[in-house]
Amino acid sequence: MIDTKVDWASFLGRHDLTWSVKPISWDEGAFIGNGSIGAMVYSEEHRLKRNVLRFVLGRTDVTAKRPDGGFPPRVPVGELHLELSGWLYQPISLRLDLWNAELRADITTTVGEVQLRAFVHSRKQAMAVELKTSGGESAASFRWYAYQEVDPILKNADGYNLNQYIPESEVVRSVRSGIRAAAETFKPDGSGGCATAWTELSGSDASTSPEEAGRRVIYLSIQNGADETAAQRAEEAVKRASEQPWDEWVESHRSWWHDYYPQSFVSIPDTMLEGFYWIQMYKLASATRSDGMIMDNQGPWLTSTPWPGVWFNMNVQMAYSPVYTSNRLHLGMSLVGAFREQVETLIGNVPDDFRTDSAGLPRSCSYDLAGRVDDEKGNLLWVCHNLWRQYRHSMDRKLLGELLYPLLRRAVRYHTRILAEGDDGKLHLPATVSPEYGSFLKMKVPDTHYDLALLRWGCETLLRISEMPEPAAGTDTERDADRRKWQEILERLAPLPTDETGYMIGRGQPLAFGHRHFSHLMAVFPLHLVSGDSEEERELILRSLRHWFSMEGDLRGFTFTGAASIAATLGLGDESLAYLKSLLHLLKPNTMYKEAGPVIESPLAGAEAIHDMLLQSWGDRIRVFPAIPEDWKDAAFHDLRTEGAFLVSAVRTNGATSWVRVKSLAGEPCRLHTDMTGSVRIAASERTTVRTLGDGRFELDLPCGEEVVLYAEKQLSGEPPHKGGVIRPVPAQSHLCGYFGSRKPWRLYGLPIRFGGSDSDR
Numbered sequence: 001m002i003d004t005k006v007d008w009a010s011f012l013g014r015h016d017l018t019w020s021v022k023p024i025s026w027d028e029g030a031f032i033g034n035g036s037i038g039a040m041v042y043s044e045e046h047r048l049k050r051n052v053l054r055f056v057l058g059r060t061d062v063t064a065k066r067p068d069g070g071f072p073p074r075v076p077v078g079e080l081h082l083e084l085s086g087w088l089y090q091p092i093s094l095r096l097d098l099w100n101a102e103l104r105a106d107i108t109t110t111v112g113e114v115q116l117r118a119f120v121h122s123r124k125q126a127m128a129v130e131l132k133t134s135g136g137e138s139a140a141s142f143r144w145y146a147y148q149e150v151d152p153i154l155k156n157a158d159g160y161n162l163n164q165y166i167p168e169s170e171v172v173r174s175v176r177s178g179i180r181a182a183a184e185t186f187k188p189d190g191s192g193g194c195a196t197a198w199t200e201l202s203g204s205d206a207s208t209s210p211e212e213a214g215r216r217v218i219y220l221s222i223q224n225g226a227d228e229t230a231a232q233r234a235e236e237a238v239k240r241a242s243e244q245p246w247d248e249w250v251e252s253h254r255s256w257w258h259d260y261y262p263q264s265f266v267s268i269p270d271t272m273l274e275g276f277y278w279i280q281m282y283k284l285a286s287a288t289r290s291d292g293m294i295m296d297n298q299g300p301w302l303t304s305t306p307w308p309g310v311w312f313n314m315n316v317q318m319a320y321s322p323v324y325t326s327n328r329l330h331l332g333m334s335l336v337g338a339f340r341e342q343v344e345t346l347i348g349n350v351p352d353d354f355r356t357d358s359a360g361l362p363r364s365c366s367y368d369l370a371g372r373v374d375d376e377k378g379n380l381l382w383v384c385h386n387l388w389r390q391y392r393h394s395m396d397r398k399l400l401g402e403l404l405y406p407l408l409r410r411a412v413r414y415h416t417r418i419l420a421e422g423d424d425g426k427l428h429l430p431a432t433v434s435p436e437y438g439s440f441l442k443m444k445v446p447d448t449h450y451d452l453a454l455l456r457w458g459c460e461t462l463l464r465i466s467e468m469p470e471p472a473a474g475t476d477t478e479r480d481a482d483r484r485k486w487q488e489i490l491e492r493l494a495p496l497p498t499d500e501t502g503y504m505i506g507r508g509q510p511l512a513f514g515h516r517h518f519s520h521l522m523a524v525f526p527l528h529l530v531s532g533d534s535e536e537e538r539e540l541i542l543r544s545l546r547h548w549f550s551m552e553g554d555l556r557g558f559t560f561t562g563a564a565s566i567a568a569t570l571g572l573g574d575e576s577l578a579y580l581k582s583l584l585h586l587l588k589p590n591t592m593y594k595e596a597g598p599v600i601e602s603p604l605a606g607a608e609a610i611h612d613m614l615l616q617s618w619g620d621r622i623r624v625f626p627a628i629p630e631d632w633k634d635a636a637f638h639d640l641r642t643e644g645a646f647l648v649s650a651v652r653t654n655g656a657t658s659w660v661r662v663k664s665l666a667g668e669p670c671r672l673h674t675d676m677t678g679s680v681r682i683a684a685s686e687r688t689t690v691r692t693l694g695d696g697r698f699e700l701d702l703p704c705g706e707e708v709v710l711y712a713e714k715q716l717s718g719e720p721p722h723k724g725g726v727i728r729p730v731p732a733q734s735h736l737c738g739y740f741g742s743r744k745p746w747r748l749y750g751l752p753i754r755f756g757g758s759d760s761d762r
Helices: 008-013 152-158 228-243 246-263 271-287 315-319 329-341 343-348 379-394 397-418 449-466 476-492 535-550 557-569 573-586 601-614
Strands: 017-019 030-033 037-042 052-059 079-083 088-097 102-109 112-120 127-135 141-145 169-176 179-186 192-202 215-224 265-267 622-624 635-642 646-653 656-664 670-673 680-684 689-694 697-701 707-712
Touching (some): 052 127, 141 215, 246 271, 271 573, 329 343, 379 449, 397 476, 449 476, 573 601, 601 635
Antiparallel strands (some): 079 141, 102 112, 112 127, 670 697, 680 707
């Protein structure tokens, strides 16, 4: 039995995003969301708008039809403004409370004070903003603006991206039963739009307690579509929210989050990185839900961008990467659902004569996944790898048989149709694009590492699935023919091109200039076709990694997350940490990330890299603390999930693993690798068998529902785990608590400052 001594409110409170200087841009804003509706909250420095606190609203599924025939992009939906009587001034206190998923603010203006609380309800499609005013701020007011009505001063502050399509629109306003509504129809053809509804309650109407002077609550909902049905949905969401007692509505919102966070636990001695990790767990659940839309490049926080859609040459795949090990598989179901619903569209993406047995995915598209597959071929195979991880971490045979297996067959078949035998007798791929390499040169290369590695992984995985009793469809003869074909491809497929620098982009094309993507290293990560277990493989991976980073011209956020995970694969904890620390310098103060526009995947992939330092499970082996930095003497995690559907908990104390708990959820075979090489005690039921193989390696026969605890014979502190292992947070570095939100670089350099805030939470 594991005793989790985690005071979640206090633990997460030490990582709340905090602002003592008002945020004035998307890069610094406080973000709230429920997977569909979101808001980025910040203000403005222009003297004519210093009295405005902006809630820049977004709804993930609102798109518009382009006149030029391009895919329907996401478009802005408007803003809610708190228009104050005075200017927002310093000091200001904003706090994004992670545990309760709400923003709280104490704002001083030039004429009075404002207290504010805001959140997007976790279960309902509505946002609430509670306001209390004092002094000269009694006249503060809420105003909603369609995007076209937002003042140019604010739009200019956000910046325009000339590659972004934003349609003209027509807004029709109405008021019914005290609820205001605005139906916005996108021109020219009126095929899209959105409906926003809101109402404001004050005094006793807004509270379960006696009337409070200066207290107001505004409820707001956004729905996709501008027809009467959409407007009715928005108004009904507002009506239901406003009629429920406030305290009950708040509690129902919080209860979802209070169930969400404890699904797993991670604590490390680097407080800034620990805070970053938990903010990403908050961001994940704010950006998607099990029944929601696929995570695109921005989540619900749309702003000026050249990428208002879904990108599949890395973005989606890496955004979802942390859901598996973090034991938050329900969030991965939005990706599963999107592909389950659009199989026919994926088939239609390939040429007519391929559609009998193939499917594909373009680089970018809208939520319908429609788009012609061009010279970048492997994107659907990479998504299938995410679906495979969803399956392996859940062991959901229905997912495997109904979606993954048939879709993976089609994705592999698309590639086999374009294979050709070369003079060497090997099967080769034609010139294709290796994602992000030579993009502006429109460079195409034969036998790209990207496509070869994905095809090899696809064939190996299909062979593995075909040996299972249920998923393989068709007659025995058909299954045998499939297996022979996949085996032949594996035997004859051209090898991954290498040269003296390591892995190449493709045949005849070395890595000759800066490359932000790890598309030429896919075999190492995330596919793990090569492990580094042999000295030859390890040397090749290291040589490739070193050469990659010697080309400094184009290193971006996801460059560092990929490198961190590759280093972790080799057990290089200090190097993995150095890449992650470098990533932090590229992030915005609120942990968002931008290049030419915002993209959500890099910080989320950073959370996955932290997982890779703590726990890995590729290659049918669970590795506990495989890449711990030298300075991380203490660490703890609880209920992280691995392939084979195991929940793993472990504690590291004074530089050594104290104990490991493994619980089986599916009864799969289990091979465990730890650094517990001395005398190890085992606590398990009679139904469980543990074989000690030496060098910290164990084989476990764990029936479904059973668990085993391995613990060092000499406990360094506390009760031995067989009497109840204890999980508790690693002590925090107090000066790095509440680091994110506004920019606080002085906290990094030991300046003799006494830091305020919630020291009691630390």
